[in-house]
Amino acid sequence: MQSSLAWITLFILVLSHQSTAQFLVEPCGTLFGNSDTNVGPLGVPWMAAISNSTHFLCGGTLIHRSFVLTAAHCIMQRGTLFVKLRAHIKTQYTATHALLHRAFSKSNLRNDIGLLKLSSSVVFDDRTYPICIDLGKGTKDHIEAKGTFKSIGWKAKKTGLELDEVEAVAVNQMNQTECQKPKNTICGALSYACLSANDSGNPLTNNIFFNCTSDREVQFGITSYGTLNGDEPVIFTDVTKYVDWIRETINIFYEEDTSVNTVRAEKPNLPCEDSVTQSPKTPPTQMVQEMWLYRDCGGDTIRSHLLAFIYETNFQANGVFVTDRFVITIARDLPENVYLAPMALNRTVYTSLQVDSIVRHPRYLEDNQNNLALLKLKGPVTIGDLKPMCVLTMKMFQQEAESTPPFTLFDVGETGESISIYEHDVELVNLGECSSRIRGTTGQNQLCIVDSPATNKTFGKRGDFLGKRMMYLGKEWLNLFGIVSYSTNGFHVLTNIMRYTEWMTQVVTVN
Ligand SMILES: *[C@@H]1O[C@H](CO)[C@@H](O)[C@H](O)[C@H]1NC(C)=O
Ligand SMILES: *[C@@H]1O[C@H](CO)[C@@H](O)[C@H](O)[C@H]1NC(C)=O
Ligand SMILES: *[C@@H]1O[C@H](CO)[C@@H](O)[C@H](O)[C@H]1NC(C)=O
Ligand SMILES: *[C@@H]1O[C@H](CO)[C@@H](O)[C@H](O)[C@H]1NC(C)=O
Ligand SMILES: *[C@@H]1O[C@H](CO)[C@@H](O)[C@H](O)[C@H]1NC(C)=O
Numbered sequence: 001m002q003s004s005l006a007w008i009t010l011f012i013l014v015l016s017h018q019s020t021a022q023f024l025v026e027p028c029g030t031l032f033g034n035s036d037t038n039v040g041p042l043g044v045p046w047m048a049a050i051s052n053s054t055h056f057l058c059g060g061t062l063i064h065r066s067f068v069l070t071a072a073h074c075i076m077q078r079g080t081l082f083v084k085l086r087a088h089i090k091t092q093y094t095a096t097h098a099l100l101h102r103a104f105s106k107s108n109l110r111n112d113i114g115l116l117k118l119s120s121s122v123v124f125d126d127r128t129y130p131i132c133i134d135l136g137k138g139t140k141d142h143i144e145a146k147g148t149f150k151s152i153g154w155k156a157k158k159t160g161l162e163l164d165e166v167e168a169v170a171v172n173q174m175n176q177t178e179c180q181k182p183k184n185t186i187c188g189a190l191s192y193a194c195l196s197a198n199d200s201g202n203p204l205t206n207n208i209f210f211n212c213t214s215d216r217e218v219q220f221g222i223t224s225y226g227t228l229n230g231d232e233p234v235i236f237t238d239v240t241k242y243v244d245w246i247r248e249t250i251n252i253f254y255e256e257d258t259s260v261n262t263v264r265a266e267k268p269n270l271p272c273e274d275s276v277t278q279s280p281k282t283p284p285t286q287m288v289q290e291m292w293l294y295r296d297c298g299g300d301t302i303r304s305h306l307l308a309f310i311y312e313t314n315f316q317a318n319g320v321f322v323t324d325r326f327v328i329t330i331a332r333d334l335p336e337n338v339y340l341a342p343m344a345l346n347r348t349v350y351t352s353l354q355v356d357s358i359v360r361h362p363r364y365l366e367d368n369q370n371n372l373a374l375l376k377l378k379g380p381v382t383i384g385d386l387k388p389m390c391v392l393t394m395k396m397f398q399q400e401a402e403s404t405p406p407f408t409l410f411d412v413g414e415t416g417e418s419i420s421i422y423e424h425d426v427e428l429v430n431l432g433e434c435s436s437r438i439r440g441t442t443g444q445n446q447l448c449i450v451d452s453p454a455t456n457k458t459f460g461k462r463g464d465f466l467g468k469r470m471m472y473l474g475k476e477w478l479n480l481f482g483i484v485s486y487s488t489n490g491f492h493v494l495t496n497i498m499r500y501t502e503w504m505t506q507v508v509t510v511n
């Protein structure tokens with residue numbers, strides 16, 4: 001009976017999914033070796049449990065020798081985090097890094113995805129190997145097509161603190177009418193409520209038949225939040241929307257562990273069969289959430305940054321590279337077809353590049369509010385060691401930046417083939433005063449500065465900008481703060497670009 005059911009399922013999958021897959025690691029999601037090996041009927045050799053020194057916190061999945069995937073909110077902890085894997089439950093791995101998605105928001109749990117980097121690599125065997133993460137987006141449509149998934153979670157022992165077995169539940173996907181789900185999530189209802197340990201971080205998976213030969217367990221979601229009493233919706237982070245982030249983050253943080261074949265995870269002394277103590281000298285897990293719109297930004301001086309000269313017959317403006325492919329400038333008067341020349345202080349203006357498209361802020365209405373545009377280039381630009389300018393995306397750092405004068409004003413001038421940039425420290429003018437001086441209105445997303453003997457008369461051109469230097473990880477970084485929108489009577493109104501980082505993030509990731 002069971003086997004004929006399985007065949008029907010496989011048949012449907014073969015019909016609807018001829019997709020080819022590109023997996024993060026191989027082997028994954030399949031039993032290699034003999035299934036007669038203690039993994040139990042569920043066969044979940046990737047299942048992980050995340051804890052701190054006193055409590056079980058969340059579920060997670062092994063997706064790579066050194067990385068466990070979970071919900072970001074699970075690993076926003078102080079102190080050291082530990083990971084145990086199902087088949088070797090008495091072995092404890094220490095997490096050296098908790099890597100949170102840069103757009104993770106604690107308040108509304110958007111982009112609730114994170115990775116734990118383990119202090120030593122996991123040795124794969126037939127009881128411990130990773131679940132598949134499909135980098136090839138081939139399984140993306142699967143989410144639309146599939147009504148039912150499964151979720152796996154840990155059950156707690158009666159004491160509540162120790163883990164017992166894992167259990168699988170069916171999850172019925174709910175559609176948009178039944179569940180107003182946030183972006184990049186999957187909404188579902190558990191078939192019955194049974195998982196008694198904390199469900200956050202547990203995987204949402206499905207079995208997929210690839211190439212007509214290979215049957216793989218692929219992870220589609222991560223339990224983010226929701227009520228666990230059956231009918232209420234549970235929100236899962238849609239893993240297929242974050243595969244690029246997963247791959248890039250692992251590329252950056254993975255160091256080949258040469259001792260992989262000889263060293264297992266640290267084995268703590270076991271006072272009794274079921275409890276595990278951690279060794280006292282483990283350093284705390286370092287929490288890393290990306291600070292900036294673009295990871296490879298940087299430098300503390302203007303000299304190390306890639307700027308842009310934007311022009312057309314009757315138009316000139318400055319712009320700043322904020323990624324290797326996007327330049328930010330103001331939207332006002334920007335012609336449809338502009339030329340863009342990358343430039344840097346004290347270097348020649350480079351050959352013009354083709355602008356692929358212009359994305360103006362959707363609420364820019366010729367009134368200088370939301371006066372911003374992103375110019376997308378045909379391809380990425382790398383010139384020497386010049387970097388795009390950092391844009392702070394985390395509220396906490398933005399607030400710190402905005403509230404700590406002085407700010408640095410950059411007055412960019414091009415004279416023939418060479419560029420000069422004058423740099424001054426300035427303080428902001430109160431917006432009320434600014435409005436009365438310019439005889440106009442200013443909004444909360446704008447900044448105002450006034451000419452002083454220190455500022456140069458040439459300041460105030462379109463796209464001149466304001467920066468803020470801040471310390472992070474023991475280094476100073478220049479962050480983009482505002483771009484000159486217009487000037488009247490010696491007062492300069494700027495667009496505060498830190499109020500637009502959600503829009504910018506969306507434009508640079510979607511396009
Ligand atoms: C472990 O996590 C629990 C639950 O979040 C928390 O109450 C506890 O203080 C944490 N323990 C340590 C040592 O940080
Ligand atoms: C699970 O643990 C996380 C992290 O400690 C916590 O934020 C969340 O509220 C817990 N969820 C439940 C259902 O207990
Ligand atoms: C959503 O699901 C409900 C109940 O299953 C169904 O009646 C409705 O037609 C579905 N809506 C869409 C847009 O698929
Ligand atoms: C499917 O076949 C292609 C081409 O032979 C191969 O590259 C790919 O790895 C296969 N995928 C799986 C999941 O076996
Ligand atoms: C440009 O470079 C030259 C030599 O490298 C240096 O002497 C000069 O001060 C620089 N000018 C500016 C504006 O940085």
Ligand SMILES: *[C@@H]1O[C@H](CO)[C@@H](O)[C@H](O)[C@H]1NC(C)=O
Nearest residue numbers: 422423453454455456457458
């Ligand atoms: C103002 O600009 C001129 C060149 O236009 C430059 O020589 C001068 O040093 C600048 N003054 C300040 C205070 O930066």
